[in-house]
Amino acid sequence: MRWEDLDREHCSLARTLSVIGDRWTLMVLRECFLGMHRFEEFEARLGIARHVLADRLKKLAEAGVLAKHLYQERPRREEYRLTETGLDLYPVILGLVQWGDKHMAGTEGAPLLRVHKTCGKVMDGVVVCSECGEPVRARDVRVEAGPGAGEETLPRPARAS
Template sequence: MRKASFADMNCSVAQALEIVGEWWTLLILRDSFLGIRRFDDFVERLGISRNVLTTRLDKLVDTGILERRAYDDARGRYDYVLTDKGRALWPVMTTLRQWGDEWILGAGNEPILLEHRDHEHLTTARLTCDVCGEPLDARTVRAVPGPGATN
């Protein structure tokens, strides 16, 4: 039986999925990182129904990931802009995209590449230790109980 909600789970991944775990939400975030801000532009790019988009945008605004900014008060038109909390999802979206490039589309079929602005060379994002700078992967780290751990 599929769980309808992970809200009662003491797990950061489960709690994050409560907000961004629906696939339309991830595509809205992808487009937000690509500079899309307007409702009609999301509809056009994604082919999403207006009612589904409204629901997803409302949730992203309510959870502080997007901010709604009026650009035409008279007609009730808004830009949807990433907040600091939303921009903090960049590494998640980037590593998910890179995984899809490598394991789904294959080398040479990447729809988007990253260019390092300061040096104008292509790059990929990598996780590194914030203390020593060494690369991190599943073999170089282990999970230990944190301050919010429960039995």
């Protein structure tokens, strides 16, 4: 499997990685979720090369993750806002952040806390079953072939214990 061919794989993870699977793209998304919208803001916060940033923003816009909005006519300036498709990435970003808070933050603890606006409490995101509402962990899930599966993505048979 070649990196540039991920978007053609019969695997939702591979296709997702073809859009958001590099460090600069994930850092741009982090900034979007923290309220950044403008090229200069991304550039200053991330210390990213202009051409790399322009490439990542273009790719995210082409994938429908970000939408450009004009905020100034002369000179023409646009900002980047998360679309509904982009907002759907929040659980992914939250999961990565929580993993980092648990395994990479060090003794000082998490650098940022997430407060649920509804109840006002510091929270952790939890994956729950859409059908029964129970929390879900990796060992609680069995994978089966779906309608878009290809031969190379079919689950392997379970090993006998």
